[in-house]
Amino acid sequence: MVPFVARVRARRRETRDTWTLAIDAGGLKFQPGQFNMLYAFGIGEIPVSVSGDPDAPGPLIHTVRAVGAVSDAITRLKPGAALGLRGPYGTSWPVAESRGNDVVVVAGGLGLAPLRPAIYRLLAERSRYGRIAVLYGTRSPADILFPREIETWRRQRNVEIEVTVDHADRIWLGHVGVVTKLIGRATFDPDHTVALICGPEIMMRFTATALKAAGVAPERVYLSLERNMKCAVGQCGHCQFGPTLLCRDGAVMRYDRVQPLLTVREL
Amino acid sequence: MVPSMSAVPHSVLTSDGLDALLDVLRRQGFRVLGPTVRDRTIVYDDIVSLADLPRGWTDEQDGGHYRLTRRDDDALFGYAVGPHSWKKFLHAPTQRLWRAERTAEGMRVLPEPQSTERLALIGVRACELQAIAIQDRVLLGGAYADPQYRARREDNFIVAVNCANPGGTCFCASMNTGPKAASGYDLALTEIIGEGEHRFVVEVGSEAGRTVFDELSHRDATQAEIAAADAISAGAAAQMGRAMPEADEVPELLRRNLNHPRWDEVAERCLTCGNCTMVCPTCFCITVEDVTSLDGATAERVRHWDSCFTMDFSYLHGGSVRASPRSRYRQWMTHKLSTWWDQFGTSGCVGCGRCITWCPVGIDITEEVAAIRGDAAAASSGG
Amino acid sequence: MEVRGLDRLICEHPFFAGSAPEHCELIGGCARNVRFDAGQYLFREGEPADEFFLIRHGRVALEMMAPGRGPLRFLTVNAGEIVGESWLVPPYRWIFDAQALELTRAVSIDARCLRQKAEENHDFGYEMMKRFMAMLVERLHAAQLQMLDVYGSDA
Numbered sequence: 001m002v003p004f005v006a007r008v009r010a011r012r013r014e015t016r017d018t019w020t021l022a023i024d025a026g027g028l029k030f031q032p033g034q035f036n037m038l039y040a041f042g043i044g045e046i047p048v049s050v051s052g053d054p055d056a057p058g059p060l061i062h063t064v065r066a067v068g069a070v071s072d073a074i075t076r077l078k079p080g081a082a083l084g085l086r087g088p089y090g091t092s093w094p095v096a097e098s099r100g101n102d103v104v105v106v107a108g109g110l111g112l113a114p115l116r117p118a119i120y121r122l123l124a125e126r127s128r129y130g131r132i133a134v135l136y137g138t139r140s141p142a143d144i145l146f147p148r149e150i151e152t153w154r155r156q157r158n159v160e161i162e163v164t165v166d167h168a169d170r171i172w173l174g175h176v177g178v179v180t181k182l183i184g185r186a187t188f189d190p191d192h193t194v195a196l197i198c199g200p201e202i203m204m205r206f207t208a209t210a211l212k213a214a215g216v217a218p219e220r221v222y223l224s225l226e227r228n229m230k231c232a233v234g235q236c237g238h239c240q241f242g243p244t245l246l247c248r249d250g251a252v253m254r255y256d257r258v259q260p261l262l263t264v265r266e267l
Numbered sequence: 268m269v270p271s272m273s274a275v276p277h278s279v280l281t282s283d284g285l286d287a288l289l290d291v292l293r294r295q296g297f298r299v300l301g302p303t304v305r306d307r308t309i310v311y312d313d314i315v316s317l318a319d320l321p322r323g324w325t326d327e328q329d330g331g332h333y334r335l336t337r338r339d340d341d342a343l344f345g346y347a348v349g350p351h352s353w354k355k356f357l358h359a360p361t362q363r364l365w366r367a368e369r370t371a372e373g374m375r376v377l378p379e380p381q382s383t384e385r386l387a388l389i390g391v392r393a394c395e396l397q398a399i400a401i402q403d404r405v406l407l408g409g410a411y412a413d414p415q416y417r418a419r420r421e422d423n424f425i426v427a428v429n430c431a432n433p434g435g436t437c438f439c440a441s442m443n444t445g446p447k448a449a450s451g452y453d454l455a456l457t458e459i460i461g462e463g464e465h466r467f468v469v470e471v472g473s474e475a476g477r478t479v480f481d482e483l484s485h486r487d488a489t490q491a492e493i494a495a496a497d498a499i500s501a502g503a504a505a506q507m508g509r510a511m512p513e514a515d516e517v518p519e520l521l522r523r524n525l526n527h528p529r530w531d532e533v534a535e536r537c538l539t540c541g542n543c544t545m546v547c548p549t550c551f552c553i554t555v556e557d558v559t560s561l562d563g564a565t566a567e568r569v570r571h572w573d574s575c576f577t578m579d580f581s582y583l584h585g586g587s588v589r590a591s592p593r594s595r596y597r598q599w600m601t602h603k604l605s606t607w608w609d610q611f612g613t614s615g616c617v618g619c620g621r622c623i624t625w626c627p628v629g630i631d632i633t634e635e636v637a638a639i640r641g642d643a644a645a646a647s648s649g650g
Numbered sequence: 651m652e653v654r655g656l657d658r659l660i661c662e663h664p665f666f667a668g669s670a671p672e673h674c675e676l677i678g679g680c681a682r683n684v685r686f687d688a689g690q691y692l693f694r695e696g697e698p699a700d701e702f703f704l705i706r707h708g709r710v711a712l713e714m715m716a717p718g719r720g721p722l723r724f725l726t727v728n729a730g731e732i733v734g735e736s737w738l739v740p741p742y743r744w745i746f747d748a749q750a751l752e753l754t755r756a757v758s759i760d761a762r763c764l765r766q767k768a769e770e771n772h773d774f775g776y777e778m779m780k781r782f783m784a785m786l787v788e789r790l791h792a793a794q795l796q797m798l799d800v801y802g803s804d805a
Binding site: 045082 | 364365367369372373374375376378405406409410411413522525526551552553554555557558559563566568570573575580581582583584585588589590591593594598602605606608609610
């Protein structure tokens with residue numbers, strides 16, 4: 001549980017409350033979907049998914065939303081600042097295992113960040129997959145994460161990208177409505193599709209239900225869950241979700257295994 | 268569960284021999300820990316000689332009830348278990364993990380050195396041996412071994428005691444964890460008092476145990492003494508204060524009944540005080556605290572025992588996932604008896620009864636299971 | 651000529667998929683092709699709701715005008731979907747604006763005509779009600795999820 005000292009290389013503001021840090025971590029490798037524990041001196045530690053390209057050399061990319069004391073401190077770190085880091089922990093998105101299938105990626109809000117490493121990998125070996133669709137829903141146009149990157153993916157023309165917001169602004173010309181509405185627009189063969197979902201738990205629940213209604217079997221759908229985390233190594237008990245320990249059996253979990261747990265109130 | 272007439276050679280130690288054992292261990296550099304009376308309770312603490320042991324005391328236990336009463340003999344181990352368990356020494360209640368210092372370049376992290384103490388545990392019950400094995404599995408058996416726990420567990424010398432007087436809340440027999448110590452000890456003693464003699468039938472459980480034992484004067488046990496020891500264990504097994512109904516079926520029973528109305532019922536009694544988690548010998552949950560010096564130059568991370576009954580335990584996104592007492596009690600009980608199997612491959616409960624004794628309102632985990640079972644049985648028979 | 655073509659368009663539209671051909675014919679008798687350029691309004695708040703639209707190509711935004719804040723857009727509707735529910739119940743008035751965001755082709759169905767045919771033929775009317783009810787329930791659910799604001803920082 002001892003972190004090593006890493007250094008912020010660059011910092012970029014993404015939205016009103018979200019920043020991306022590029023962190024020199026000695027070349028630490030990770031799989032898409034995994035997370036690190038980031039420590040702000042004297043304040044505390046939080047789990048943050050890695051949001052960069054798993055196959056690119058260079059610093060680790062972490063996108064952090066400032067919602068509490070620790071995340072606030074971490075998002076304020078300037079280039080050159082030191083922070084503690086340990087990891088990577090957790091399970092990963094089944095990218096390689098999905099070869100030969102259509103892939104539907106559904107992201108909600110900040111959920112696009114833990115999915116981005118999977119998207120990079122899918123695009124890097126594009127020919128090994130069938131159709132790929134990235135469906136992204138967020139609160140408003142100002143909350144859209146990685147807008148330039150989304151345009152880059154859109155221009156590549158080998159992947160279907162759809163973005164929707166719950167609340168439009170004056171100049172938004174795109175879709176307005178709940179993210180599940182985009183599922184009907186995507187082209188995929190439900191029997192040979194793998195779906196990756198990440199976002200607020202409510203959003204993941206209703207998206208998984210909508211995918212099931214569209215014919216994608218629960219064993220082919222993966223979610224990334226979240227619970228309170230202290231040690232990240234299966235010894236503090238905080239991240240328990242029924243029979244699972246999310247730091248060890250998750251955060252990425254197969255929907256058919258967690259579906260009965262998701263409906264138990266206050267599990 | 269109570270093997271009799273085993274082929275393991277049995278020896279006999281007198282009381283003086285036991286005193287000498289404590290001496291040998293101390294001279295060998297062990298910190299000797301054992302039972303002693305304090306605050307009208309039998310607790311675990313440093314002991315020096317037999318004089319520190321709870322001679323002539325026994326414990327009267329029931330839901331929310333613990334009293335020490337005088338025996339009419341001089342038994343040294345004539346009680347069940349008190350509020351302490353050995354996790355107090357092995358899985359430290361407070362443990363600094365590392366310190367950090369600000370430097371010109373940023374910061375430096377200094378891991379906490381491990382304990383070098385060698386611990387000798389005297390008077391460990393069969394249920395406690397099982398509890399230690401369970402914590403070993405959690406803290407050492409996964410992908411990451413806890414270095415602090417490992418250092419404290421290293422080189423332990425364990426003197427187990429086979430229970431003669433199980434308590435009113437004991438149910439190790441139905442949990443298959445006692446009352447006779449089966450493994451995990453260096454020496455196991457069965458105390459025999461009678462006919463003016465006070466002696467211990469000893470089984471050696473390890474090489475280390477053999478080495479230490481050979482330094483003491485002892486003799487072979489007679490067949491009668493072995494029989495007496497077996498009878499004590501058999502008697503203890505028949506004297507349990509409680510029983511876990513159909514222990515094998517409990518994990519599945521709870522898995523299927525996460526919305527049983529009994530959870531609402533127990534929630535009306537449970538104070539969420541967390542006593543059960545403090546006294547339970549297998550509860551291992553911890554939290555971490557980050558502390559800085561006033562000048563902000565140094566920081567440290569300290570680990571403390573935590574309890575799933577606290578409101579903060581499941582804090583996420585501005586609130587707790589488990590806000591209601593109902594959900595927190597359910598979490599504790601289903602983890603202990605059901606999901607522990609999924610997470611670690613064993614039960615989390617050893618049937619020691621501490622949670623029943625030390626619950627201020629006397630909630631009884633065996634009674635809760637029976638209530639859920641009872642209704643389940645009634646439902647399946649259409650009643 | 652146009653009527654037969656419309657019957658087919660109606661039966662092919664996802665909203666009426668699986669309808670009996672004679673029902674499509676009934677609906678077709680109330681239908682006409684329409685087209686809106688980008689920026690054109692299909693209808694405005696307060697106007698009589700006397701038609702609804704099967705969107706065939708393009709995209710329509712549903713919005714309400716707020717003084718000082720401009721149009722507040724709460725939903726976009728795409729090809730394969732329907733625009734307009736207020737024609738189903740009195741007082742038959744639109745409660746929001748619908749604006750084409752791009753060139754949009756649709757089939758407009760005369761509401762009074764369709765309501766009349768449903769009154770005359772209850773089997774047909776019941777089929778229509780079932781179909782519209784399913785769409786309304788789905789819209790309601792989607793609107794509720796949108797209202798929950800799940801992406802807020804305390805979601």
